[in-house]
Amino acid sequence: MTELESRKTETKDPDLSRRGFFRKVWLVLGALATLQFLWIGFDMLRPRKRRRREAAAGAIYTAGPVERFEPGTVTAFPEGRFYLSRLPDGGFLALGRTCTHLGCTVPWIEEDRRFACPCHASVFDITGEVLSPPADRALDMYAVRIENGIVKVDLGRTIKRRGFETAQVTMP
Amino acid sequence: MGNPRKATVAEQTRVRKYFFLHMRPNRVPAATLRYTHTFGLGGMSAVLAVLLVLTGALMMLAYEPTPGRAHDSILGLQTETLFGPLVRGLHFWSANLLIAVALLHMLRVFFTGAKDGPRKLNWVIGLTLLGCVLAANFTGYLLPWDQLSYWAVTICTGMLGYVPGVGGWLQEAVRGGREVGPTTLIIFYTIHTTVVPAAMVVLMGFHFWRIRKARGVVLPRPAGESAPTDPEFARGWPDLILRELAVGTALIAVVMMLAIFAGPDLGTPANPGMSPNPAKAPWYFVGFQELQIHFHPLFSVLVIPLAAVAGLIWWPYRRREADQTGVLFGSPVGRRTALIAALTGLILTPLLIIADEKWLQPTAWAPAVVGHGLVPFLILAAAVVGSHQFLRRRLNATREDADQAVFVLLATAFTIMTMTGVWFRGAGMALVWPW
Numbered sequence: 001m002t003e004l005e006s007r008k009t010e011t012k013d014p015d016l017s018r019r020g021f022f023r024k025v026w027l028v029l030g031a032l033a034t035l036q037f038l039w040i041g042f043d044m045l046r047p048r049k050r051r052r053r054e055a056a057a058g059a060i061y062t063a064g065p066v067e068r069f070e071p072g073t074v075t076a077f078p079e080g081r082f083y084l085s086r087l088p089d090g091g092f093l094a095l096g097r098t099c100t101h102l103g104c105t106v107p108w109i110e111e112d113r114r115f116a117c118p119c120h121a122s123v124f125d126i127t128g129e130v131l132s133p134p135a136d137r138a139l140d141m142y143a144v145r146i147e148n149g150i151v152k153v154d155l156g157r158t159i160k161r162r163g164f165e166t167a168q169v170t171m172p
Numbered sequence: 173m174g175n176p177r178k179a180t181v182a183e184q185t186r187v188r189k190y191f192f193l194h195m196r197p198n199r200v201p202a203a204t205l206r207y208t209h210t211f212g213l214g215g216m217s218a219v220l221a222v223l224l225v226l227t228g229a230l231m232m233l234a235y236e237p238t239p240g241r242a243h244d245s246i247l248g249l250q251t252e253t254l255f256g257p258l259v260r261g262l263h264f265w266s267a268n269l270l271i272a273v274a275l276l277h278m279l280r281v282f283f284t285g286a287k288d289g290p291r292k293l294n295w296v297i298g299l300t301l302l303g304c305v306l307a308a309n310f311t312g313y314l315l316p317w318d319q320l321s322y323w324a325v326t327i328c329t330g331m332l333g334y335v336p337g338v339g340g341w342l343q344e345a346v347r348g349g350r351e352v353g354p355t356t357l358i359i360f361y362t363i364h365t366t367v368v369p370a371a372m373v374v375l376m377g378f379h380f381w382r383i384r385k386a387r388g389v390v391l392p393r394p395a396g397e398s399a400p401t402d403p404e405f406a407r408g409w410p411d412l413i414l415r416e417l418a419v420g421t422a423l424i425a426v427v428m429m430l431a432i433f434a435g436p437d438l439g440t441p442a443n444p445g446m447s448p449n450p451a452k453a454p455w456y457f458v459g460f461q462e463l464q465i466h467f468h469p470l471f472s473v474l475v476i477p478l479a480a481v482a483g484l485i486w487w488p489y490r491r492r493e494a495d496q497t498g499v500l501f502g503s504p505v506g507r508r509t510a511l512i513a514a515l516t517g518l519i520l521t522p523l524l525i526i527a528d529e530k531w532l533q534p535t536a537w538a539p540a541v542v543g544h545g546l547v548p549f550l551i552l553a554a555a556v557v558g559s560h561q562f563l564r565r566r567l568n569a570t571r572e573d574a575d576q577a578v579f580v581l582l583a584t585a586f587t588i589m590t591m592t593g594v595w596f597r598g599a600g601m602a603l604v605w606p607w
Binding site for chain 1: 323326327329330331333348350351355359444445446447448449450451464465540599600601602
């Protein structure tokens with residue numbers, strides 16, 4: 001039988017419709033295998049993520065005694081990747097050092113008393129509030145706790161915020 | 173025993189007949205052989221892809237994809253290996269040239285009316301291949317792990333964060349974490365050396381096969397004449413294949429010269445604590461970065477790029493008014509409107525960039541997404557649609573001509589924005605003179 005003829009009889013012959021059924025089964029199996037492959041691929045990325053989360057959970061950073069930080073100063077903690085900002089009224093704020101525009105690292109410029117992003121010229125004040133765009137929200141922050149006069153920062157959770165509110169400040 | 177020389181000749185014939193003439197056509201329309209019809213751009217892309225695979229495989233032997241070792245291993249390649257700088261230079265120049273050549277190839281296909289009829293699907297395959305080339309270049313950009321690559325990737329993946337809804341998740345998935353780090357490097361390395369090359373081999377096979385199915389490249393014809401039904405043919409060997417070999421070897425010579433005399437730099441190792449000023453995306457994404465400066469992220473990251481990609485994919489499937497297949501720039505009217513569009517883009521884009529920079533920036537009168545996004549987007553879209561109508565009514569352009577003019581206008585604008593970003597943006601991304 002030529003191929004053309006076999007195709008014609010396919011729908012009538014019960015044997016050949018079974019062949020059609022198997023063809024569908026193969027298709028479904030192929031699709032399943034593809035999905036499985038993709039799923040395993042994504043799963044491969046997971047252990048790292050879990051390890052990172054565990055590492056982050058225990059990340060309470062001890063910054064130092066309250067008296068070490070003068071009101072109205074900003075202290076950088078490069079190893080903790082954050083700034084500890086003590087506002088003129090004596091309150092504490094821990095600010096992320098990553099620009100909220102595209103993720104550059106923002107240095108504190110002491111002469112101008114503000115954070116200025118070198119990449120796209122966003123400017124933030126001592127509380128992390130945006131002074132000048134393109135950034136459209138304030139610098140991320142971390143929770144600050146003061147225990148027995150020691151300033152501690154919880155680096156496990158990044159707090160995203162629109163702007164600065166006095167409730168975000170921790171008073172000693 | 174037969175004559176050994178004769179046997180060699182027979183062997184050559186066999187290779188020629190059964191290998192090359194299966195890869196390449198046995199005979200081709202003579203008119204398509206003219207160099208200025210295609211400029212050999214598709215073949216050049218294929219040659220560059222082969223160079224990239226060869227040099228890439230060599231570098232994989234020396235490269236170590238961890239943040240602690242990546243920069244060092246490239247440094248070792250540069251200073252301690254005899255041909256290390258040459259191999260890296262060839263890879264660097266092939267990769268960058270491939271973007272340029274592939275884009276020019278796309279323009280050639282567009283302007284010779286070679287995206288219609290049996291070539292519709294191949295246009296889409298070509299666009300996918302272009303996407304692969306960009307993905308390969310971008311993931312490769314991170315691998316040297318110097319300041320330039322680290323911050324360029326930080327900025328570009330930072331743009332992903334602005335996609336509404338899924339932005340944060342998307343960014344973290346691509347980076348494999350909150351910041352660009354070891355996981356990012358492994359993900360990028362895998363995409364660069366496995367995922368993209370494998371996808372490209374399959375797509376390139378598909379692309380070439382579709383060309384053969386469409387009976388070779390589009391047959392050129394003057395405006396107003398119909399395509400000859402019985403064109404004159406030339407032989408695949410030697411007429412076509414020798415020409416291809418000539419273009420290929422000339423290209424390899426150029427890449428070799430560039431690699432030897434203008435090899436790539438290796439900057440200081442990546443320092444996540446200090447961003448350079450200014451921090452720019454790789455040159456092929458600088459146009460998008462420029463768009464970011466002028467539009468709200470919702471439009472510059474999502475709406476405009478999506479509209480551009482969707483428009484490009486949809487273009488050959490749009491209902492046609494006139495058959496302009498094979499006619500350079502469609503028609504005499506098309507040639508004129510394309511020129512007008514190019515000049516308009518050339519003059520208007522810098523003016524708009526400067527105007528936006530100097531006067532339009534602060535938008536206190538409306539939320540940024542409207543004042544910096546929706547309103548300018550709608551004004552520009554209305555201008556494009558209006559000029560489309562104007563060309564149709566006043567200059568008697570066919571729909572194809574007017575579409576082409578819009579394409580030329582937007583392509584010119586994007587080119588100008590890329591040039592602005594590369595040469596005219598200095599510290600803090602402020603406009604400066606490059607000299």
